[in-house]
Amino acid sequence: NAGVTQTPKFQVLKTGQSMTLQCAQDMNHNSMYWYRQDPGMGLRLIYYSASEGTTDKGEVPNGYNVSRLNKREFSLRLESAAPSQTSVYFCASSELVGYSNQPQHFGDGTRLSIL
Amino acid sequence: AQKVTQAQTEISVVEKEDVTLDCVYETRDTTYYLFWYKQPPSGELVFLIRRNSFDEQNEISGRYSWNFQKSTSSFNFTITASQVVDSAVYFCALSPTSGGYNKLIFGAGTRLAVHP
Numbered sequence: 001n002a003g004v005t006q007t008p009k010f011q012v013l014k015t016g017q018s019m020t021l022q023c024a025q026d027m028n029h030n031s032m033y034w035y036r037q038d039p040g041m042g043l044r045l046i047y048y049s050a051s052e053g054t055t056d057k058g059e060v061p062n063g064y065n066v067s068r069l070n071k072r073e074f075s076l077r078l079e080s081a082a083p084s085q086t087s088v089y090f091c092a093s094s095e096l097v098g099y100s101n102q103p104q105h106f107g108d109g110t111r112l113s114i115l
Numbered sequence: 116a117q118k119v120t121q122a123q124t125e126i127s128v129v130e131k132e133d134v135t136l137d138c139v140y141e142t143r144d145t146t147y148y149l150f151w152y153k154q155p156p157s158g159e160l161v162f163l164i165r166r167n168s169f170d171e172q173n174e175i176s177g178r179y180s181w182n183f184q185k186s187t188s189s190f191n192f193t194i195t196a197s198q199v200v201d202s203a204v205y206f207c208a209l210s211p212t213s214g215g216y217n218k219l220i221f222g223a224g225t226r227l228a229v230h231p
Contacts (some may be wrong), residue, residue: 006192031216031217032166033219040124040223041223042119042221042223042224043160043206043221044221045218045219047215048218049190049219050216056216088158090160092160094217096217099225100167101147101148101164101165101210101212101217101218102165102217103150103162104162104219105162106152106159106160106218107159108159109159111157113182
């Protein structure tokens with residue numbers, strides 16, 4: 001069972017370049033999330049999609065855009081990469097069951113360096 | 116404010132020692148959920164436990180146990196007879212039910228090193 005799959009696993013960009021991080025889940029979950037993890041700060045939510053067709057900003061959305069392509073896929077785009085966006089990015093998914101907050105299941109992460 | 120504090124940045128123990136990881140949270144929600152995740156050196160995040168605010172029973176799973184105390188807003192995690200494979204960063208997270216979505220607020224994490 002693949003769970004949540006993120007591509008690529010590693011990427012190096014130059015300042016100003018753009019790129020899209022891909023995420024796909026095979027658990028038929030309604031909700032998907034993008035986080036960034038910086039040293040000493042835990043994970044912070046960038047964007048989320050509560051269900052197919054909806055997306056909303058999280059705690060740190062500036063400099064990013066997202067697309068919920070279908071129920072399985074949720075991509076994160078950096079339009080003009082900046083060194084401050086050097087981080088490890090995690091995609092997650094969860095079932096949506098009313099207000100019974102279900103565990104989020106995470107991908108293996110994408111390590112992104114911006115020079 | 117909604118916040119999770121893991122005051123222990125790093126803990127180092129010798130194998131077979133017991134170790135407790137502290138987690139203190141803040142929320143005004145009356146209904147909320149608490150989680151623990153493990154991040155081993157390979158980097159993935161592994162779900163360990165979910166607890167809702169109405170269930171204050173302690174939980175034991177093998178060598179792992181969790182102590183939820185609503186009175187002190189704490190959800191501590193104990194590993195009994197630690198093993199080298201327990202070396203990881205452990206995150207406590209709060210999920211309030213206000214806000215309309217399954218939001219996770221993470222603590223900064225505690226890095227546990229278990230030495231042979």
